[in-house]
Amino acid sequence: EAGVVQSPRYKIIEKKQPVAFWCNPISGHNTLYWYRQNLGQGPELLIRYENEEAVDDSQLPKDRFSAERLKGVDSTLKIQPAELGDSAVYLCSSSSFQTYEQYFGPGTRLTVT
Amino acid sequence: AQTVTQSQPEMSVQEAETVTLSCTYDTSESDYYLFWYKQPPSRQMILVIRQEAYKQQNATENRFSVNFQKAAKSFSLKISDSQLGDAAMYFCAYQGKGSGNTGKLIFGQGTTLQVKP
Numbered sequence: 001e002a003g004v005v006q007s008p009r010y011k012i013i014e015k016k017q018p019v020a021f022w023c024n025p026i027s028g029h030n031t032l033y034w035y036r037q038n039l040g041q042g043p044e045l046l047i048r049y050e051n052e053e054a055v056d057d058s059q060l061p062k063d064r065f066s067a068e069r070l071k072g073v074d075s076t077l078k079i080q081p082a083e084l085g086d087s088a089v090y091l092c093s094s095s096s097f098q099t100y101e102q103y104f105g106p107g108t109r110l111t112v113t
Numbered sequence: 114a115q116t117v118t119q120s121q122p123e124m125s126v127q128e129a130e131t132v133t134l135s136c137t138y139d140t141s142e143s144d145y146y147l148f149w150y151k152q153p154p155s156r157q158m159i160l161v162i163r164q165e166a167y168k169q170q171n172a173t174e175n176r177f178s179v180n181f182q183k184a185a186k187s188f189s190l191k192i193s194d195s196q197l198g199d200a201a202m203y204f205c206a207y208q209g210k211g212s213g214n215t216g217k218l219i220f221g222q223g224t225t226l227q228v229k230p
Contacts, residue, residue: 031216042117042204042220043158056217089156095216100146100208102218104158 002026004105006092012111018080021108025073025094032069033102034077035091043091049075082112115140117207119221126195127229133180134190134224136205146208147181148218149190153201161203164188192226200228 005024013019025032030051035043046065048056051072060067064083069075079086089109093102117138126132138147149161164172164181172179176196180189192199205221 033217035218040223042206042223043218044220045217048217091156091158093158100210100216101160101163102216103160104150107156107158109156 004092004094004103006090006105006108008108009106010109010111012113013082015084015112016081018078019082019110020076020078021090021092021110023075023077023092023105025075025092026096026103029094029096029103030072031095031097032075033093033095034067034075035093037089037091037107039088043089046077046090079110082110084112086110087112115142115207115209115219117205117219117221119205119224121224122222123225123227125227125229126192128195128197130195131191131193132195132226134192134203134205134226136188136190136221138186138188138205138207138221140186140207140209142209144210146210147179147188148206148208149177149179149188150204150206150220151199151201152204152223158204162190195228197228197230200226202226 032049034046037043047060049069067077089107091107093104095102145166147164151159151161162174162177176193178191202223204223206218
């Protein structure tokens with residue numbers, strides 16, 4: 001069984017530029033999460049999807065961040081415009097209704113210069 | 114709001130020895146899940162072990178075991194017969210089960226484990 005796939009693995013952009021991250025969850029997993037992990041800290045939830053519906057986006061900075069999960073499968077997280085403080089690792093995870101365990105992708109390391 | 118605290122930023126252990134990583138949490142809920150995740154330099158977050166709060170018995174997975182003290186809100190991880198491949202950052206995480214929970218994981222700050230040959 002394939003795991004959670006994320007791309008790109010690394011991204012370097014200048015501030016004020018847009019950037020997008022992609023996540024493909026484990027097949028059959030209806031719940032998808034995006035987390036942000038700052039250096040030396042634990043991940044923090046940005047947004048959670050149940051199928052194509054965002055059920056918890058309270059921690060998503062909506063002025064510059066947006067996300068979508070069309071058709072309830074893969075998802076895209078976008079930042080526009082990026083700021084220096086957005087430098088972090090962006091992790092995607094997924095789970096199914098039947099289990100509570102989340103499986104994580106390898107993450108995207110974003111560096112904003 | 115729930116919080117998770119890991120008070121040991123760094124730990125080291127000699128290969129083949131045993132090490133214990135500490136974690137405390139705060140919650141007003143009675144039923145929840147607790148996890149330990151391992152994150153090597155590759156950044157892949159790997160589930161090590163899980164514990165359901167209503168289960169009295171401490172979880173065990175091969176060389177990994179937990180000491181779950183619900184009243185004290187403590188959840189420590191013991192790694193026996195440490196191996197070089199155990200070197201990584203370890204995160205303790207909480208997940209609520211109540212109707213108001215969205216399934217999100219609340220993580221501690223992490224403990225970096227060094228294994229010395």
